[in-house]
Amino acid sequence: MEEVTILDVAEKAGVSPSTVSRVINESAPVANETREKVNAAAEALGYTPNKFAHALRKQTSNVFGIIVPDISNPFFSTLIRGAEGKFHEENRSVIICDTKGETDKEQINVEMLIKERVDGVIVTSAEREIKGLSRLLDSGIPVIAVDRKTKVDGIPTVMADNEGAGRSATEHLLDRGCDEIGFIRGPAGVSTASERFKGYRMALRNRGLNVDRAFVTRGDFTFESGREAMRRLVETNGRGSLPGGIVVANDLMAVGVIRGAEELEIEVPTSLAVVGFDDILLSRLINPPLTTVSAPTYEMGKIAAELTLDRAEGGEEAGEVEMEDRVFETELVERESSQYGVKL
């Protein structure tokens, strides 16, 4: 495989390599006639610019990284699509990293992205604080956080209004006639989950209600953990004194709660109303369909990509510029799982 270089093109076109470079990158004015000669020669030879030589000179890879905890989670794959779409539009490549929720895998991925000299990274960390984030920043790579607050300074964040989401989910159940409402929290340290919880508390307080600790428990965002949480609630409280509604920190767990309830012969939504967050495909398809709060996930991915591109192009000084965080409004999607008291 002999590589066709810029020299070959130059020779064939009867010009200098510099001119070829200028034509290809449109980096300086070139006489029309010359340009055409060069383009013809490049075409004829099937010339593909050597990315490495280019990158070596320009000190930029035109590659961006996206780190998510679970690529098979529909929420993240949608986010990725949004971001990837934007990057590709701008002719940048993307490396997607799946940390499988493991902190050390996260660390490894960060090192790989540094090795690849990516121009920027979008992160959705499993943890609130990754060492990796500072590593990235120290290497001069801009970082944008999505859907999670970070403890590291200088990282702009793209978020949904999770607190508002938690509030509207809870108010919805209140409005449907539930007077006692439980909450299944997400993993400790995940801001998305804790803010939804905060919204829940706020909604209750606004109506003069208290949070009953016995109705609150935790899961880890998986289906299975939702089902277990449901069982735990029944064990703790007894079948007789369950809350009428439960707000669950994400859809996957909410589906688990519904299945768990079903197994325990508790009817959803007749005697237990359930609301989740995310509006994943599954939520429309299960029985009863899940009421949920949705965020513009695709859009959020896109905006995150835009911010990252901005920062990357800003170069050196961009790090200093304070960027404000973006917060997206959420929307309640009403389905049957929240029709408390209704016999389907």
Place this chain on the structure above:
Amino acid sequence: MEEVTILDVAEKAGVSPSTVSRVINESAPVANETREKVNAAAEALGYTPNKFAHALRKQTSNVFGIIVPDISNPFFSTLIRGAEGKFHEENRSVIICDTKGETDKEQINVEMLIKERVDGVIVTSAEREIKGLSRLLDSGIPVIAVDRKTKVDGIPTVMADNEGAGRSATEHLLDRGCDEIGFIRGPAGVSTASERFKGYRMALRNRGLNVDRAFVTRGDFTFESGREAMRRLVETNGRGSLPGGIVVANDLMAVGVIRGAEELEIEVPTSLAVVGFDDILLSRLINPPLTTVSAPTYEMGKIAAELTLDRAEGGEEAGEVEMEDRVFETELVERESSQYGVKL
């Protein structure tokens, strides 16, 4: 950001750049003492090898590509995880491309991977024949196809035994007492789907049954298309003369079929048994749980990565070596959707 180069390390360690290179790449024997000096210097300076310079010399990127039609499809995300895991184990980076099932997006992705000079590509094309594949091959990039047969020569394939899967799904329904069985086919030109269909025909023939054309229709692998296929079946045949069982070319459509049947007040599985393929998470969670045929998807991704690495390392001549395709056995996962005649 002044970059720390191999020269800086060499100076600090009091050796030549060549020696530093040898230590870092373990490409030639170096005295223990020297190695330690070099490592210490590199550590102290926080040296990160310049990927581009390396790649420019070695003519290899250590990056691999994976092209799938839909990253949010659980089947593909599992496949990706399997492959990515292997690549990362071997210290290679991965670029994942989502073609969204569009042919031109596929083309664009191929061009991007060529631009990135990846060392190899795993492809799951939406179409049976992509121009992109030959482009890749022509650029000297090894290609491995997964889950799809290709028409292009010289591309090893990693596949599930889809014909066997189609046969066992059909036989299962036959054994459960269905004497008439329909089939919802996948998109034209997707070998996975057409082989499952072939297995279905074979199973019927083996029992001396014929395929009733009125019971066969097509979808495009989405939930919605499954639901529509169900409606079409009812329109074509009338409610009275539907088959007792339907084999559906993938799980997502099968779930659509179940929902469609439900909407038309046809009871699954009491009066209609349904079987799908893939065993995605959703299949366990819907009601009734879907009987399906599963393939070792994660494992397939891993093997595909291994084949790709082999080819990439083989270099020039590897293209010539005939590689045999790998076919993986599938397994019937029996759940309630196929319990024909049973009232749940």
Place this chain on the structure above:
DNA sequence: TTGAAAGCGCTACCAA
């Protein structure tokens, strides 16, 4: 508007 030439950081050949 164009060309000549230096050099990005690294590897590998040749020599010692």
Place this chain on the structure above:
DNA sequence: TTGGTAGCGCTTTCAA
């Protein structure tokens, strides 16, 4: 076992 050095393919300054 180590060092010197050419050159991978490209961009960019300087000069014409």
